[in-house]
Amino acid sequence: MATPQRNRYDIDETLHSPFSFKHLRRSFIYIRKHIKKMTKAFVASAVASILALCVPQLVQRALDVSVPNKDIGELVLLAGLAAILIITTILLSRLRARTLTEVGQDIIFEIRNDLFTHMQKLPFTYYDDRPHGKILVRVVQYVNSVANMLSNGIIDFILEIVNLIFIIVFMLITNVKLTLVVLAGLPILFFVLFTIKPAQRRAWQRVSNKNSNLNAYAAESINGMRITQIFTRENKNAEIFDRLAREYRSAHFKAGLISNLVQPTVDNISQIIFSFLYLVGVLWSYPMVSLGVIFAMGNYSWRFWQPINRLSQIYNQFLNTIAYLERIFETMDEPVMIEDAPDAYELPGINGQVVFENVTFGYTEGENVLENLSFKVEPGMSVALVGPTGAGKTTIVNLLSRFYDLKDGRILIDGHDISKVTLDSLRRQMGIMLQDSFIFSGTIAENIRYGRLDATLEEMEAASAVVHLNEFIDKFPERYDREIKERGGRLSQGQKQLLAFARTIISDPKILILDEATSSIDTKTELYVQKGINHLLAGRTSFIIAHRLSTIRNCDCIMFIKNGGITECGTHEELMEKKGDYFRMYTSQLMEL
C-alpha cells in the first residue's frame, strides 16, 4: 500500500492545476472591495493621461504657428498653458499614487489575513506533511511578491490600455493612414509573447519551487543547529545548502533569460515601425501631410510604444507573480479536514462524562490504529492510559479533542456527539497538555494567559503555585513580565513543561488531558505538582498518559491499551488481581527499582 510521502526540502511541490486565469479572477474578489478608490485613481490617471497628451499638441502648435508668426506673446501663453497642464498632471498622479498604495496595501493585508485565517483551520497533518519553511514563505514572502502586481500591476495594466486607446484616438485624429502603420507592429509582438509564454510560466514556477526548498532547508537548519553541531554535520549541511542555492540560481537565471526576451522584441518592433512611419510619411504622403504632423506622429508612435513596453513588463511581472499567486490560492484551497458541522451547536457547560462507542480510527486509509474501541468514563473520574509506546494512547486523547475525525463510531461528551458541536466550544472546555510543550516568545504572563486571556495576576500566581513554578518566577525581578525567547529559549525542558502545565490549569477545563505532561519534571517537583493537581482533579474528568507508576496507580481507572484496543480496565487493585498485562508491567517496573 502506497501512502503519499511527506514533502521534504529537496522535493519540489508540484502544482497539478494547469495555468488558468481563474487565479486572476479570484484576486478580483479582493480588488472589488476597493472599486470606489480604484475608480478614483483610474479617473485621476485617465485625466492626467489626456492632459499629458495635450503637451505635444502645444509644442506642435508653437512649431507650426507661433514660431513662423514670430508671435512671442502666443509662445508665453502656450508655455503657461503647458505649465498648468503639467502641474495638474502631477497632482493627479500624486492622488493616484496615494490611493493605489492604500488599496494595494489593503489588498495584501486582506489576502494575508485570509490565508492566515484559513491556515488556522487546517489540520495537524497539513503542518506535519511539509517543512514549515515552505508554509512560512507563502504567508510572508509570496504575499509580499504579489502585492505590487495586484495593486499597481493591475491598475497600471488597465491604465496603460486606456492610455493606449487615448493615444490611438489622438493618432487617428492626426492622421488615419499613419496610425495604421503604427498599429501594424502589434500582431508580431503578440506572436512572440504567446510563443514564449509556456516556457516562461514553467520557469517561474521552478523559481518559486527552488526558493521554497531553500527556505525550508534554511529554516529547519536554524532550528536544528544544535543537533548539527553535536554531530559535526556542518560541512555536509553546507554542501546541501550550496546545492539548493545553486539550483535556485540556475532556475532564476534561466527564467530571466526567457523573460528578458520581451523587452528587446518591443524595442525592435517599435524602431521598425518608426522607420515605416517615416517611409510612408515621406515617400508617399509628403507634402500632403505637414512637417508638424509627421513630427507629431513620430512623437505619438514613441508614446504608443511606451505603454506597450510597460504592458509587456507588466505581463512579465504577471507571469512571475502568478507562480506565487497559484501557491497562495492553493493553500487557501487546502481542505479543512476538521470543521464545524453545518448545524453545529455550542456544547453547553459539561460535567465531563466521556463515552467512546465502537470507535475505529486510522491515520491512513488502509491501517487502523484503533479498532472498535468502546468505553465509558463518568464525570470526575481520572483515567490512566498505559501500554507500550505507539499503542494508540495519544491517538485516543487526540480523538477526544477532535483533532482527527473518526472512521467509524461516535464519541459522546455528556451525551453530545463531539462531531455535532462547535470545535471552539468543545476545545475550550478541555485542557490538553501535549507531549511537546511549545512555548511562545513573549512574557511568562502571556504564555500562561494563553490558557485564559483574561486571567488576573492572582489567578496566574495560583496556577503557578499549583505546578510549583512560583519560586522559579520569583527569581526574576520582572516576575511575570519576564521575556521568554522563542520556543522557551533557555528554559529547561522541565520548566517548559511546568509553564505549559500552568497554562493548561488556568484554562479551568472540565476535562483534563495530560499526555506525558511530567516526563521531564524531576521527582520532587512532580510530587508537589501531584499534590497540587490532586485537588485540582476533583470534579474534573482526566485522562493521563504516563509511565511513572506513582502517577498511574492513583487513578480511578487504568486502561491498558495494546494493539488498538483496551485489553484491561479497572483500578490498580483490580488489575493487580487479574495478573495480566498490567500486572506484568507493574511488577517488572518494581523489579527495576
Add this chain to the structure above:
Amino acid sequence: MESFKWLWENLSGYRKRYVLCLVLSVIMPFFMLVNPTLQRQLVDKVLVGGDRDLLIPLLLIMAGITLSRSLLNYLSVVLVESASLGVMYNLRTRVYGHLQKMDLKFFDDNPAGDIMTIISSDIDIVRHSLVFVFRQIISGILLFVCASVYYFVMNWKFAICMIALTPLIFVVSMIYRTKVKTIYKELRQRLSKLNTVAQENIEGNRVVKAFAREEYEIEKFNLRSSAFRDQNLHAQYIWLKYFPLIEGLSQSMTITTLLFGGIFMINGALTPGEFIAFNSLSWAVTMPFQMLGQLFNDLQRFIASASKIMDLLKIEPGIKNEPSADAQSRVKDIKTPGDIEFRNVSFSFSDVKVLHDISFHIKPGETYAIMGETGSGKTLIVNLISRFYDAQEGAVLVDGIDVRQWDLTELRRGIGMTTQEVFLFSDTVDSNIAYGDLSLSEEEVRHFAEVSAAHFIDDLSHGYQTIIGERGVGLSGGQKQRIALARALAIRPRILILDDTTSAVDMETERYIQNQLDQLEFECTKIIIAQRISAVRKADCILLLEDGRIVERGSHEQLLAQRGRYYELWRIQTGVDEDDKQLMNEMGVSF
C-alpha cells in the same frame, strides 16, 4: 558607504561581469543619443531639405543601431543576472556557513524569524539593488552628463536655459533622503516581526488548536501585518510629499523647451532640427531626476538590508577553536580516550550563577548518571563537555585535554549525544539515524535502530524510507527518543551522553535499551541524565544535583544506604507501600 564597499567585496568572482555590465550601461546612453541625432538629420535634411535619397540609409542605420542596442542590452541583462544571482548565491552560502559556526547563545538571542528574513528577503534586496538600483544610478548620471554635453555642443545658450533648474532638484532630493533614512530600517524590522509571528504560529499549531486560540492568533498576526502595512504607507506618504516638487522641477524642462526654444527659433538662434533634437532628448535630462526619488527609496532599503547581513556576518562565534588547537596532533596524543574530568567548574548565565564548583572524574568506560531538579544544571554540565558553552571558572577535560584546547570538530566527533527536546529533521528515518555518519550502510542503520528498540520503524508506511515531519511530528515522544538514541549511537562515540532519553518510553523498552547499552560493540563512556531511578540505578556513580551543586554522589546502593535525598526520591518513585513490599518479597526481591 560601508555597505557599498562590502558589496564590492562580495562581488568577488563576478566583478568582471558586473563591471562589463556597468560599462554597457554607460555605452547604452550613447546609443540612445545616436538615434535622435539621426532623427534630426531626418527632419532637417529629408523633411525640410527634401533630400529623399538619405531617407532609407538613415532609417537603416537607425534600425541597425536599435538592433545592436537591444543585443547589447540583452547581453548586459545576462551579465547582470548572472552577477547578481552569483552574489546572492555567495551571500546565502556565506550566511549559512556563518550560522553553522554560531554558538547556542546566538540562537537564543536571535529569533529564527529574524534570521530567515535575512536569508529570504534581505539578500534578495541586495540582488535587486545590483540589478536595478546601481545600474540605473550610473546610467542615469551618464545619461544626464552626455545629454548635457550634447546640448552644450549643439547650442550652449539654450542648454543653459534647459539645465538651470537641475541643481534645485538635487537639493530637494537630498532633503528627502534625510527624511526617509530611518523609515526603511523600521520597515525591515516590522517585516522581520511579521515573519517571526507567522513562524511561531506554524510551529505551535498544535498548541493553538489545543487551546482553541485561533482567533487570538489571527489578532496577533493582524497586528503585525497591519504594522507592516502602515509602515509601507508611511514610507509612501513621505515620498508623495516630495514627489510634486521633484517631478515638477524635472518636467519644467518641457516648458523651457517650448518657451525658450520658441524664442530662440524666432531669433534664429536655433534651427527647427535642433529644436526637435532638444525636445526628443529632454527625457534624457529629465528621467534621471524623475527616478531619483525611487532610487533613494531603493538605496535606503538596500542599506537597511545590507547592514542586517553585515551585522550578522560580523558576529564572532563565542565558541571557536583556540589558535593553538591543532586537530591532528591532539588525536595522536590521546592516551585515555573517553575520560572526562570536571575541575572546580563554575558557570553563570549573565549574572546568575548556575553551576558551583563542580568536580568529578569519569574514567574511560564508566557510566555516570546525573539527577536533579528541573533547572538544576544537568543539561548544562553535558553542554560544557561538548563545549556548547565555556565555563567561566575551572576546567573541563576530555581525554585528559582541556576542551578549549581541542579542535571543536574533533571534540564533538567523539561525543554522541541525545538532547532532552528531541529534534529530528524532516527527512527519512534512515537519513536521520545516519545523520552523523553518512557512510552507514542500511544494515548498520537497522542495527543501531534495533539496539535503540526502534522496531516500530518497520511498521511505518515506508519503513526506514518514511519521511518524518519537521521536528519529528507524527511520532510519539518515545518513538522520537529512540530514533534520537539510534542517531547518537550510530557515530560509535567514545562518549555517549543521554539527556532524558528514555523518559517517554515504557519501562520494558527502557530495560531493553539499558541491556543493549551494556553490550555495545565499542568502548564508550556514558553519561545518563534522567529523572527515573530505573534509568540510573545501574550507573557506576550517580551525581545528585541541587541548585548547581553536587549534593550526593555514589552508586545506587551507596546512596540508598545514605538514606538521604536519593533515598527520598527512590521512596517517592516506587511509592512503596505495604502491599508492594509483600509483593516484592514474594518475587524474591530483597528490600
